[in-house]
Amino acid sequence: MFISVQDLELRRLPFDTSFAPGQIDLLDELRQSGDLQVRGSAELVDSLGEIRVRGRLEGALTGECDRCLEPVTLPWKQDFDLVYQPDLEIKSPGEEIEIATADTEVGFYEGAGLELADIVREQILLSLPLRRLCRDGCLGLCPECGQNRNVKVCQCQTKATDERWAALKKFSTGD
Numbered sequence: 001m002f003i004s005v006q007d008l009e010l011r012r013l014p015f016d017t018s019f020a021p022g023q024i025d026l027l028d029e030l031r032q033s034g035d036l037q038v039r040g041s042a043e044l045v046d047s048l049g050e051i052r053v054r055g056r057l058e059g060a061l062t063g064e065c066d067r068c069l070e071p072v073t074l075p076w077k078q079d080f081d082l083v084y085q086p087d088l089e090i091k092s093p094g095e096e097i098e099i100a101t102a103d104t105e106v107g108f109y110e111g112a113g114l115e116l117a118d119i120v121r122e123q124i125l126l127s128l129p130l131r132r133l134c135r136d137g138c139l140g141l142c143p144e145c146g147q148n149r150n151v152k153v154c155q156c157q158t159k160a161t162d163e164r165w166a167a168l169k170k171f172s173t174g175d
């Protein structure tokens with residue numbers, strides 16, 4: 001859905017739309033588990049073309065567990081309230097561009113408006129959790145044999161410990 005400045009000059013634009021899986025490009029990080037609902041509205045803040053876009057994203061995303069690489073589904077709910085200013089740099093070189101204050105998130109758009117899909121994509125990518133685990137205390141993959149340790153306990157860990165003990169014993173007895 002394209003949010004056009006020209007339309008916004010006439011009226012506030014409410015939206016209630018959904019993006020099918022694959023419509024939002026989430027890099028390799030995640031994919032959509034199903035439709036992503038986006039509800040909200042866009043309005044023109046002033047005559048200079050500043051646009052405010054508010055709304056809520058709802059859906060689910062799927063990625064891999066950081067430790068065991070099994071699929072993890074993240075229920076996704078996110079509110080957003082964003083301000084976009086026209087990128088005037090090219091149009092009017094003499095005019096000074098207002099610098100955004102630190103506590104306001106200000107983005108820029110070029111030309112006739114902006115794509116809602118781009119806003120959604122950006123919001124998701126900016127809010128990705130730092131760690132993505134299938135469960136608290138996921139045991140991950142064994143670095144030795146690659147076994148998923150949530151499923152089966154392999155013998156690598158015990159063997160390594162035994163070897164260390166053996167080395168220690170050898171050292172202490174002075175062989």
Ligand SMILES: [Zn+2]
Nearest residue numbers: 065068134138
């Ligand atoms: Zn895991």
Ligand SMILES: [Zn+2]
Nearest residue numbers: 142145154156
């Ligand atoms: Zn192992």
